[in-house]
Amino acid sequence: MIIREASGQDWPAIYPFFTEIVAAGETYAFPEGMDAEQARPWWMEQAPGRTVVAVDGDTVLGSAKMGPNRPGRGAHIATASFMVDPAHRGRGVGRALGEHVLDWARAQGYHGMQFNAVVETNTAAVRLWQAIGFEILATVPETFEHPTHGRVGLHVMYQRL
Template sequence: MHQLNLRKARPEDASAVWEIIEPIIRAGETYVFSPDTPREKMLDYWLGADKDTYVAVLDGEILGTFYLKANQPDRGSHVANAGYMVGEKARGKGIAKAMAEFSFVEAKRLGYTAMQFNYVISSNTVAVQLWQKMGFKIVGQVPDAFAHPGLGLTDVYVMYRKL
């Protein structure tokens, strides 16, 4: 059996990261980014200096990516925020769960005491269920906060867990 390697993203990973991110943002169903966000702008965001960005590698291929960052500056900087994406061909294989478990350990190592997701689209049931299985609670709901391309205005959850 091959082992999934989770490591910090490197500059040379940018193209592989873009291959994961592009179809997800083009679909416009689970992230707030405009579907026509250019490659450079999206990679500047995902790989930005304000984040610790990681990749999930199996047999030399990057299958997923996530970042950790402070949810808020200064007095809110002990709570992590994160974003996760898994490539389409790798979905349903436990990559997201592995990245989540690794991210909790890594976030704690970086000094965070909790993790908060500010904008989980309620219609993204796969993500909502995964986060709930991973110990997150829905602590808030924002009505009609996301303009879903097929469902129209959709609620967004705020989700939280201690590390």
Template sequence: MSLTIRPAASDDHDAVWAILEPTIRAGETYALPRDGSRADMLAYWFSPGHRVFVAATEDGVRGTYLLKANQAGGGSHVANAGFMTHPAASGRGIARAMGRHALDTARGAGFAAMQFNFVVATNTRAVALWEHLGFAVVGRLPGAFRHPVHGTVDALVMFRAL
């Protein structure tokens, strides 16, 4: 599989929405409104201060991620990111490639570390991927996420130095 990761362009919005919508509607991995409109969710993903990337294969755009400072001011040296892949691309290594790309991009942008503030604990594939990429669970938020299938579940704070 040939994979290219590049900055997202305005003409990628339809392809990015095709990735965001099923993930948001499922409500299992992101603390975003499940009924959020296309306009509102794309405005969030492409917010000022977010660097947005897409991962494209011969089948089209199959993943997207955003990279930003986790906090302003004294916390601006720590990056934060969010990742989604197209349901048809699950298990093809796209999230892993985007994770590595994000770490390299964050390091290149001068960030000293990366932190994920809210990894839903039942998202075991994501937790395993981030641990494989060197992240450690540094905090647990008991019952912080209302999962549509599992009820109230924990969210994890994950961190790694760059």
């Protein structure tokens, strides 16, 4: 597996699993039913942000986007989002992307990384982020409409770099 900068040519490979993950309604509060051009700016970051893909040959396994959490006085803290193609889960793609993003943030001089909205029922992601050094600072209750669990909390997670 190689992690590299995403290009516009990668979007057609990302969009199908982006759509599948958003439609599942379990992890992201992105608008549903977007066509490829409507969805692109939700995932393909512009500078100073960055989007990467994890690939095996020509196959895109997953993707991450990263950048400053807030502009101005909040720009010293990074944030990131991750999607792994459901067909390629269980191969360590999420961990590899998470470690890549942390390495990038350190190299860019960020002071910390904050995840603003990790769905509390996404236990695999919560365990992974805790395993690579994030802590749950708070859980905002009933802030995410989960399709099977109803209203669940969103964790704010943080790691000092």
